[in-house]
Amino acid sequence: MASAEQHYILPLPQFDRPVRLLVVVAPYYRDIADNLIKGARTVAAKAGAEVEVVEVPGALEVPSAIAMAERLAKYDGYVALGCVIRGETTHYETVCNDSSRALSLLGLQGACIGNGILTVENRPQAEVRADPEGQDKGGGAAAAALHLVALSRKWAGQTKGIGFRA
Numbered sequence: 001m002a003s004a005e006q007h008y009i010l011p012l013p014q015f016d017r018p019v020r021l022l023v024v025v026a027p028y029y030r031d032i033a034d035n036l037i038k039g040a041r042t043v044a045a046k047a048g049a050e051v052e053v054v055e056v057p058g059a060l061e062v063p064s065a066i067a068m069a070e071r072l073a074k075y076d077g078y079v080a081l082g083c084v085i086r087g088e089t090t091h092y093e094t095v096c097n098d099s100s101r102a103l104s105l106l107g108l109q110g111a112c113i114g115n116g117i118l119t120v121e122n123r124p125q126a127e128v129r130a131d132p133e134g135q136d137k138g139g140g141a142a143a144a145a146l147h148l149v150a151l152s153r154k155w156a157g158q159t160k161g162i163g164f165r166a
């Protein structure tokens with residue numbers, strides 16, 4: 001089995017004002033989800049961010065919950081967590097593609113989202129990716145959300161053409 005190549009990880013941003021992250025998790029595979037949450041919490045704590053966790057039934061509901069929170073609540077960023085494992089039918093493609101596409105569309109609308117929904121062929125692939133001591137995709141998704149929050153704070157209130165020296 002091919003092992004994942006090492007990749008560069010950006011240093012975590014630091015914040016001068018509190019950051020509130022909402023973790024939306026689909027615990028369809030409970031143990032996998034719990035490890036993803038653990039990784040996300042650890043990374044959020046390192047950046048001093050507060051975390052709230054809510055659960056939805058499956059990966060397809062994760063973007064809907066984030067969209068609702070973006071409309072109705074006050075979070076700085078979102079961490080989407082879950083796991084989709086290929087089954088016998090084409091449903092796998094629907095769940096993977098639609099959840100990912102909906103999260104990307106929300107991101108393009110300005111929501112700061114890290115996508116930690118695993119899309120895998122089998123359970124061992126999921127286990128190593130969810131493990132906080134392994135690939136720690138939950139932690140990676142939290143870091144992604146935090147980087148977007150940092151960028152949105154950096155650019156909030158900037159006016160074009162003012163204060164930029166050539």
Ligand SMILES: Nc1c(NC[C@H](O)[C@H](O)[C@H](O)CO)[nH]c(=O)[nH]c1=O
Nearest residue numbers: 026028057058059060082083084085
């Ligand atoms: N097969 C997986 C699902 N399927 C359920 C859907 O996400 C959804 O909850 C249902 O279609 C009702 O709208 N969800 C996962 O998170 N992981 C899977 O492997």
Ligand SMILES: CC(=O)[C@@H](O)COP(=O)(O)O
Nearest residue numbers: 085086087088089091092
């Ligand atoms: C990813 C899925 O939706 C999958 O678990 C469903 O399994 P199946 O295709 O065997 O119904």
